[in-house]
Structures are given as C-alpha cells and as structure tokens.
Amino acid sequence: MPPRRANVASREDQAVPPETTSNDTTTPTQTIVLQSTGGRLWRLLFWAGWIAFVVAAVVVYGQYQLQQEYFNTTGGITEHFHSGATDGKQKIAIIHITGVIADGDGYVKQQIERIRADNSIRAVVLRINSPGGTVTGSDYMLHHLKKLRDERGLPMVVSMGSMAASGGYYVAMAVGDQERSIFAEPTTTTGSIGVIIPHYDLSGLMARFDLKDDSIASHPRKQMLSMTRPIPEENRKLLEGYVNESFERFKSIVKEGRPAYRKDEDQLTDLATGEIFSATRALDLGLVDQIGFIEKAITRAAEIAQIAPDQTRVVYYDRPSFTLSDFAGLAQSRQASELETLFELTTPRAYFLASSFPPLLSQRDLYREP
Secondary structure, eight states: OHHHHHHHHHHHHHHSOOOOOTTOOOOOOOOOOOOOHHHHHHHHHHHHHHHHHHHHHHHHHHHHHHHHHHHOOSTTOEEEEEEEOTTOSEEEEEEEEESOBSSSOSHHHHHHHHHHTOTTEEEEEEEEEEOEEEHHHHHHHHHHHHHHHHHHTOOEEEEEEEEEETHHHHHHGGGTTOSSOEEEOTTOEEEOOOOBOOOOOOHHHHHHTTOOOOOOOSSGGGGTTOTTSOOOHHHHHHHHHHHHHHHHHHHHHHHHHOTHHHHOHHHHHHHOSSOEEEHHHHHHHTSOSEEOOHHHHHHHHHHHHTOOGGGEEEEEEEOOOOOHHHHHTHHHHHHHHHHHHHHHTTOOOOEEESOSOHHHHTTSOOOOOO
C-alpha cells in the first residue's frame, strides 16, 4: 500500500506546474520582414513619370514659343505708358523714328505692326529724330506708315525732335494733306530736301604711296564709283541722272504732305536745294505747321480723332531687351559692321541724308530714344 501512495504523489507532483518567479524572463518575439522589390519599382516609375512630364512640358512650351516667334511681326517690343489717363480705354500711340534710316524694316516696322493689331488705338504721333538715310529705307518706311494710316483710318501727327531732315522729313509726309499736322520744337533742324551719292577720290593719296588699282571688271562703268580713280565725265552724267530721278520722287512726296507746294512748284524748287532750316524758318516756308513740343502734337492728334485728351492713354513702344544671344554675337557683329562700312564706301547707293559722310553714319544709331 505505501508504494502506491508514493506513486500517486509523484503523479500529482508531475501534474502541478512549476512555480514561476518575477525574475523569470521570456524570449522576445522575432519579427521577420520580407522585402518586396515591387515598392522600389513603383517609386522608380513614379519619378520617371514626373521627369518625362517635365521634359514634355518644356518641349511643348518651346514649340509654342517658336510658333509664336514665327508668326510674331512685332519683334518682342513692349508697350509703355507715356501720358494721359492711366485707365483710358482709347489710346494714342507714339511711333519713334530715330537715328539713321537703313533698310526701314526694323524697329519702326515692328511698331507699325503692333499698332495695326491694336484696335484701341485711335491716332498716331510720329516722333522723328533722324537725319535721314537710304532712299530705299526711307521710302519703305513711308509706304508702311501710309498703309497703316489708310487701312486703319488713323490720323497721323508729326512731332520733330532735334532733327528731322532729308529722309527724316521724307517720312514725315505720311501725314498726308491733314491740316496742322507737323510740329517742330524750337531748336529743330529740318529740311535738307535732296539726294546724294557719296564718292571719295583717293587716287592722289594712292599715287603718293605708289599704289595702283589693278581690278578686273566686265565693263569700265562697273567701277564708276571706285575710290581709286576720279569719276569720268561720262559716268558722272549717268549718276546725275540717277540722282535726279530720286530727287523728283522726293519732291513729289513733299507735295503729298504739303498741299501748298502743289500750287506753287517753283517755291518747292527754290527750297529743295539740300539746305537745312531752323524751326522758325521752316515755319515761314510752310515745311512745318506749328512750333511746339510733343504735348501739342498729342493734343492735336486727339482733336483730329475726336477723343478727349484727358480720357485717353498715350503709349509708346520699347525695343526688346538685350538677350544672351545678342551678347554672344556682339563681337562678331562689330567685325561684320566694320567690313560692311568698308564696302559701303564704294557702294553706288543714293541717300536722303543730311550728312557729308553717309556710309559711315549709316552704321550707327545716333539718336537712342525709347
């Protein structure tokens, strides 16, 4: 019997779990992280998509800018407030014609195209500060000013700056037969109605240094304006005929803008000698209508357009800013301009220009206004 009791006790001891104490520690649970390659792939795709989007946006914007530049005839000029009502809906535009006139297809043409596209403009003031330039450039400029005037029905008034001579006076005739339309400042120099083909005879200087022109030409007249020899009398007569043809056109254009000379052509012949005139003398001769500054010209333009000056915004247009590409080509353009000047000296070109040295002046912008 006792052994049986001992067995039971041993079984009970086995059934009783061992006591635990507060000092016992348990093994921490281990977390196994399985890395998936799918998350990294999605992140790469996300950033690749954004990069592709940015690149596409830049390309589209670049194409848009190229398209805008292709169809843009204003050359990037910007409009600025000059005077009048800041909130005026109707506008008077000032076109600046400054410096020596070269080909005419530049800053002035850009201003014309900007005005043509702006239906809020009711009148134009031509601010002329130029000694003239080439016959072709002056005539091209006049043509487009008259075209703008006729197509848009815009009255034009001229405000002369320090100089509006020769080709500068030529383009002023865009006013047509409008009364009281040409204003000159008290110190304006104008007139110089005439044509010149420059020629410089360096044959004496060449003989002093024992230099000879040994050029080969298809005909002797090919070198009729060569600086290395005097102009033969036969060629001089040909050149005079060429000059007189341009001169007759100049006088016919003056009669378009100065109706009084249509009735008195002898008066026009008497003053069309290339002579320059002061503002007061030009007023006496009828070359200008009134002495006054640009403010008077603006008031007159508003009067012709039948708009209130104090309710009208007067604007002008500024040239594009100097760009990096312009800077990059500056040195090259300077070298090119020097070469162009050299060839200009021997180019048979006629000028409406108040100067005795046209070719060199044609390479410079003498009067830098907005």
